[in-house]
Amino acid sequence: MKSRKLWAALAAAGIIGGSGFMAYQVSYAGIPAHVELNNKTVPLFNNPPGAPMQTAAVGGPNFAAIVKQFGATVVHINVRGETKSTDAPDMSQVPPQLRNSPFFQFFQQFQNQQPREVPTEGLGSGFIISSDGLILTNAHVVKGAKSVMVTLTDHRSYKAKVLGYDTKTDIAVVKIPATNLPTIRVGNPANLEPGDWVLAIGSPYGFYNTVTSGIVSAKSRSLPDDDMVPFIQTDVAVNPGNSGGPLFNTKGEVVGINSQIFTQTGAFEGLSFAIPINVAVTVAKEIIQSGHVEHAKLGIAVQTVSQQLANSFGLQTPRGALVANVAKGSPAAKAGLKAGDIILSVNSEPVNDSADLPMMIGLMRPGQPVKLGVWSNHRESTITATLGSFSGNTLVADAGGSTEGGHGLGLEVRPLKPTEEQQADVHHGLLVENVTGPAEQAGVQSGDILLAVDGKPVDSIDQVRTILKKAGKTVALLIQRGNNRIFVPVEMG
Incomplete structure (x- = not known):
């Protein structure tokens, strides 16, 4: 399969990253109607009472009416910056057998050239959220x-x-010195359903106020390196320059910010993603009031619960987020969470997949108490954790899926030596010396450290044998490889 790339619909391609603003926290609290700015109360958006916008009875929604009423709230953004560049050729691609060539030696002198600052330009979109010039867009547009x-x-x-x-969350707020501007009206992304019509307005490739439409393809999508945002997936045509522009529903309400596309070419291929407006507005409020945002953290690494892992832990259906590692001194550790626990809910909201957890936790406030429904030792219980502040380290990571095995286990292990425990920063476990059969097929490798079987820590071969005698057809091995931990399901047969 050919590799695929997620492109942030690059409005600011080539712009060098600045120091930016620190840190960040958001929540799913209600959308604010006003914020305090420069000791004044500033109204956000335009949500007047009255009948919703009418749509055409036949032939789909009346997109022309939406554009006529709210098109003026969409703006074009042009950014300028600098990036380091050098005209020196890339000599790393020269084959070793040619490096004694006089041509190689001639061009190698250019490798020592100092990079220089080269002017760059980028473009994007945005939309007006207050009549005195506050504008919402993507962070990657202006960073x-x-x-x-x-x-x-x-x-x-x-x-x-x-x-x-x-x-x-890829959210930014900019301000222009203008007044009496038209503002967008905020909708509720929770009311969107797959198949609903949606409309985008933006500046793809610099074509101002381009209107495109499509349907909602899916909701709550988790994307690589963007695990805090439950993206709205659509088939609306979005291209470089659309970034930061609004996604409207058929009532003319903004329900999202167009942010990314999934593509192999860099251009639109039918998959676009928007940040839900309730996430964006909550982040924007923090930025307007303090200039920065803080995200909450629990301090765990999780992975998807496959059917094999669910069987291993006595869970009837594969759901929740399996805890693979708990950071020392983290909120999770203080609350009593441990590797092998499965988080089933957060504040009574179900965690259907491991990808749900970072979205739910990351969009809460540091210091906020949170009730976790946890499956542990074949029974469900509730624990309370007080969330910490995200500092840039991994918050929650989905460590991936599983591989089916055959009969038996196929592991040769031995106790760790004190020096090995110290190097691996563990206090128990067994070193895997040889792997065959199902364990090998499941991905276990020589040099891995076996920390637990079915959630029970192991220090000796006898402990492993005792656990396996009582195990079902599938066992879950907690493996540490380097600094990473993951549960690996192995079918015993």
Whole structure:
């Protein structure tokens, strides 16, 4: 299978990253109607009472009415910055047998050239959330920009100030010195259903106020390196320059911010992703009031619960997030969570997959108590943890799926030596010296450390044998490889 790439619909391609704003926390609290800015109360958005926008009775929604009423709330963003570059050729690609060539020696002198700052430009979209010039867009549009220019639909242009951005959720707020501007109306992404019509307005490739439409393809998508955002997936045509633009529902309400596309070419191929507006607004409020955002953390690494792992832990259906590792001194450790526990719910909200957990935790407040429904030792219980503050380390990581095996286990192990325990930073476990059969097929390798079987820590071969005698057809091996831990299901037969 050919590799695939997630492209942030790059509005600011080539812009060098700046120091930015620190840290970050958001929550799913209600959407604010006002914020405090410069000791003034500033209204956000435009949510007047009254009948919702009418849609066409036949032939789909009336997109023209939406564009006519709210098109002027969408802006074009042009950014300028600098990136380090050198004209030196890449000599690392020269085959070793040619490196004694006089041509190689001639060109090698250019390798010592110092990189120079090269001007770069990028473009994107945004939309107005307050009549006095507050604009919402993507963090990747403005991050590291030396200057930001905003152009309205009436062709007025303003130099914008970046109030702040949050790279974890890809949200940024900029402000222009203008008043009496039209503002968008906020919708509720929870009311969206797959198959609903949606509409995007933006500046793909610099074509101002381009209108495209499609349907909601799926909700709560988790994307690589963006595990805090439950993306709305659509088939709306989104291309570089659409980043930061609004996604409207058929009532003319903004339900998301167009942020990324899934593509092999860099252009639209039918898969686009938008940040839900309730996530964006909560982040924006933090940025407007303090210039930064803080995200909460639990301090665990998790993986998907496959059917084999569910069988191993006595869980009837494969659901929840399996705890593979608990950071020392973390909120999870203080609450009593341990490797082998399965988190089934957060504040009574079900955790259907491991990808749900970082979204739920990361969008809460540090210091907030959270009730976790946990499956442990073949029974469910509730524990309370007080969330910490995310500092840039891994919050929750999905360590991947599983591999089916055959009959038997196929492991040769021995107790760890004190020096090996010290190097691996563990206090128990067995060193895997040889792997055959099902364990090998499941991905276990020589040099791995076996820490637990079916959630029970092991220090000796006898402990492993005792656990296996009582095990079912599938056992879950907690394996440490380097600094990473993962549960590996192995079918015994």
